Amino acid sequence: MKTLKKTVYEIIEEAAPGNRPSEIFDVFLITLIALNVVALIVGTVEEIHRISPGAFYLFEVVSVGIFTVEFLLRVWTCTENPSYAHPVKGRLKYLVSPLALIDLLAVLPVYLVFFVNLHGLDLRFLRVMRLLARIVRLGRYFSSLRTLGKIVHTRRGELAAVVSVLFLLLVMTSSLMFFAEHQAQPEEFASIPRAMWWSIITLTTVGYGDVFPVTAAGRLLAGVIAIVGIGLFALPAGILGSGFMEELEREARAPVRCPHCGELIEKA
Amino acid sequence: MKTLKKTVYEIIEEAAPGNRPSEIFDVFLITLIALNVVALIVGTVEEIHRISPGAFYLFEVVSVGIFTVEFLLRVWTCTENPSYAHPVKGRLKYLVSPLALIDLLAVLPVYLVFFVNLHGLDLRFLRVMRLLARIVRLGRYFSSLRTLGKIVHTRRGELAAVVSVLFLLLVMTSSLMFFAEHQAQPEEFASIPRAMWWSIITLTTVGYGDVFPVTAAGRLLAGVIAIVGIGLFALPAGILGSGFMEELEREARAPVRCPHCGELIEKA
Amino acid sequence: MKTLKKTVYEIIEEAAPGNRPSEIFDVFLITLIALNVVALIVGTVEEIHRISPGAFYLFEVVSVGIFTVEFLLRVWTCTENPSYAHPVKGRLKYLVSPLALIDLLAVLPVYLVFFVNLHGLDLRFLRVMRLLARIVRLGRYFSSLRTLGKIVHTRRGELAAVVSVLFLLLVMTSSLMFFAEHQAQPEEFASIPRAMWWSIITLTTVGYGDVFPVTAAGRLLAGVIAIVGIGLFALPAGILGSGFMEELEREARAPVRCPHCGELIEKA
Amino acid sequence: MKTLKKTVYEIIEEAAPGNRPSEIFDVFLITLIALNVVALIVGTVEEIHRISPGAFYLFEVVSVGIFTVEFLLRVWTCTENPSYAHPVKGRLKYLVSPLALIDLLAVLPVYLVFFVNLHGLDLRFLRVMRLLARIVRLGRYFSSLRTLGKIVHTRRGELAAVVSVLFLLLVMTSSLMFFAEHQAQPEEFASIPRAMWWSIITLTTVGYGDVFPVTAAGRLLAGVIAIVGIGLFALPAGILGSGFMEELEREARAPVRCPHCGELIEKA
Numbered sequence A, B, C, D: 001m002k003t004l005k006k007t008v009y010e011i012i013e014e015a016a017p018g019n020r021p022s023e024i025f026d027v028f029l030i031t032l033i034a035l036n037v038v039a040l041i042v043g044t045v046e047e048i049h050r051i052s053p054g055a056f057y058l059f060e061v062v063s064v065g066i067f068t069v070e071f072l073l074r075v076w077t078c079t080e081n082p083s084y085a086h087p088v089k090g091r092l093k094y095l096v097s098p099l100a101l102i103d104l105l106a107v108l109p110v111y112l113v114f115f116v117n118l119h120g121l122d123l124r125f126l127r128v129m130r131l132l133a134r135i136v137r138l139g140r141y142f143s144s145l146r147t148l149g150k151i152v153h154t155r156r157g158e159l160a161a162v163v164s165v166l167f168l169l170l171v172m173t174s175s176l177m178f179f180a181e182h183q184a185q186p187e188e189f190a191s192i193p194r195a196m197w198w199s200i201i202t203l204t205t206v207g208y209g210d211v212f213p214v215t216a217a218g219r220l221l222a223g224v225i226a227i228v229g230i231g232l233f234a235l236p237a238g239i240l241g242s243g244f245m246e247e248l249e250r251e252a253r254a255p256v257r258c259p260h261c262g263e264l265i266e267k268a
Helices: A004-012 A020-042 A046-051 A053-080 A089-095 A098-115 A123-139 A143-154 A156-181 A192-203 A216-233 A235-253 B004-012 B020-042 B046-051 B053-080 B089-095 B098-115 B123-139 B143-154 B156-181 B192-203 B216-233 B235-253 C004-012 C020-042 C046-051 C053-080 C089-095 C098-115 C123-139 C143-154 C156-181 C192-203 C216-233 C235-253 D004-012 D020-042 D046-051 D053-080 D089-095 D098-115 D123-139 D143-154 D156-181 D192-203 D216-233 D235-253
Strands: none
Touching (some): A004 A020, A004 A053, A020 A123, A020 B156, A020 B192, A053 A089, A053 A098, A098 A123, A123 B156, A143 A156, A143 A235, A143 B156, A156 A192, A156 A216, A156 A235, A156 D020, A156 D123, A156 D143, A156 D235, A192 A216, A192 B216, A192 D020, A216 A235, A216 D192, A235 B156, A235 B216, A235 B235, A235 D235, B020 B123, B020 C192, B046 B053, B053 B098, B089 B098, B143 B156, B143 B235, B143 C156, B156 B216, B156 B235, B192 C216, B235 C156, B235 C216, B235 C235, C004 C020, C020 C053, C020 C123, C046 C053, C053 C089, C053 C098, C123 D156, C143 C156, C156 C192, C156 C216, C192 C216, C192 D216, C216 C235, C235 D156, C235 D235, D004 D020, D004 D053, D020 D053, D046 D053, D053 D089, D053 D098, D143 D156, D143 D235, D156 D192, D156 D235, D192 D216
């Protein structure tokens, strides 16, 4: 006989194959979070928000209510997980786990605004925190995002090596361009950190055109920097990209678990 | 003895090797569609259209006449194809096939303008529909376009995984930049959907320069987003590109059918 | 005993290993052409040309003199080459070969300006023709340029397939953007050919910012086009790039001819 | 018994495994140089420098003092290195080695400003020299930068071949665009060297938008140049990138020396 706590735990945890109530709960929660993200995004468009501010407000209140109940259920049932088995210490340990903190961040800002006198705090900051927390919550259900996280971890050595080279390149090119253009454009190349903005936007080939060299020396320097540096700035992109492709191929070859009997199925 | 219907069917279908009349018909039709596309494109240039609006009109009328006859012949003869064998049901089934719909879209707009009172409908919309339908018709004869379609189908899993990551990245970077720049540029970063325009144009490295961060925080954020995100936005490109290269190599190695005897020829 | 014609032929042809006079002639000619190209480029800078127009003029006259003598010697001695052996027909055949035509284009414009009454012809056009012809002459001595030509030839099938896809993509995206933006920007999106300028500059990710969508529909469309299309527009670059790398690797492994004894040397 | 000179030499040289004082010295020096670079960069921001010019000055004086002592110690102890064993000739040889010159450049500008009457010399130039020298000193401790240097050396043949192609392409496209746009934009396309700025910014896909073609001919030309040329300009980037990835993989497989016992450890 399962206890009520164990039943609830199994429903709100990620669905095991064949557990219908848990699958339905997952779909419901993903849909709710996705609609929430959409509402928070669309709600920043003045013209749309004006149509019915009440509807946005109501949806927000209902969502936060559901997220709060869900959060409390997770705290109540987390002791079913062997990692958080102790009734008090386990629950405290769970509360400071990244997953629980994200869940908290997704609801707390709303309560802060309601119950606490927050004259000092920026409301827009809380709104963005809430939105980001919910995007991260949504991302938790995207297997491709987990793949990406895995790749960053596997390739952290290469990425660190490349980022250190980029950093030195950035400092060097910014110093040179500051020297070449400061006199001609004292505003755009006011300091080396300001010149770094030019360096990043040029070396990533974005090239907004808000700042560019105007002297002959600056252009010569910029031309050489562009030809040489662009390859180096494309490296982190290349590392992530090739890692992603490899991982997707590996996953395509990996055996999958049958959703009906739970057995591993080898692929051709 | 072939019936007339079968003879016509074989001519207007894609040419079997050695069928001269069908080959000539194909070349004629491709040329006509290509000229049509060129005329529709060039006809949008006021200076050229003004020279002789009558010539453009006449060419259009003649083309639509030929396309109409071709379409009716296809509907008449489609019963030769085992998939559409039934005189009534087969023809109806053919009429709703993508190929027939495209053919219909390539001529219907013209008849709508002629015979129906279309005060509500935008004439420019019908023109573009017509043009797109003819480009698609033209594309049907490009084997490389079929290759591309095949690749999108084969790699749909990878593409979906990548696109979902891009979508989350887009939502997250847009939210952050909206938060960082909204106060300084209430017009350009008016809402998160508006900030998404910045995100797409920056992460694809297009960088028009119509919208870019101006605050120090926004620039710092944009710099990090650019370095990290560009690699991820280059992924769908990389997947399509590597798929295309692989497919072209496979095709180069695949045996071809001799245009004279119809036998397969193995390549070295 | 070598005839004078054969000796001259061997000197002005590309140097065989160990033929010192021919090597010296090659170095002299490459230097002269390179200086010529530099002079023609630098001569377009008003401030530099003004310093001493006479020096530029003198250098040009002397160079053209030397190139003329060289050209006449080539025509005289070309009969030593078995392909152009016949005294009259061989020389005529040589005169219409690409190499001879380039040599002629490098000197003829100067004579046209001197001796013929050329009121109708644009002097700047002749100058650019002369410059381009000399750059091509210079390029003849760059083995990496010949490598590139070889790659374009080997991969012509792939390049043609890709270019045809790009062309259809260009026509389609331009038609769609013309439809979406024509009303809002009747100047920048005046016609489909004008919209093609937007398409090319966006799909190559150059993004000057002289023309970009301003309507919501146009931006949505442009965002999708950018994410999907950039990968396809990067394909010719990728084909040329990977071909170049393969070829350079092949050449690095290929045996070389010893410059002293003329024997082939195998590499590890 | 080690002499004092040998002890000092071992401390200031890169740390051997297990030599604690040398390791501490390395960490101290890297931190000092890094802080120095940060101070020189941040010091160019007027608002920050104004807060406490004295602190920046003091930190600079103390740093230069330490660097001077370090430099003198290096000159004194360099005779421990077999390459510079001779007390006089060895020290002179060391003084003109790249490492010593960089060290000298990192301190000399300060003394030049203090002790010599430098009315003619630009102070900003000395500051940038000092900064660059210290960045290079910092870079000496980045193994990834040494990796990069190694790659440039290994691939110098390929890089030279590619750069020569790029140079010819640059000259040719600039000449063509100068011809096409000079009349319409006499300022932006004033000369071929000016047109080269357009070529570089377009072919690297940076596309600032400060200069772009406006005539139909110029746009047609620019479109073709963009599609063809971008692939070639991406080649040096690709060569450096693939070299970097290969080298990082090789290093990941290479045996490492245990920091405790100094023995080589094979990796799986």
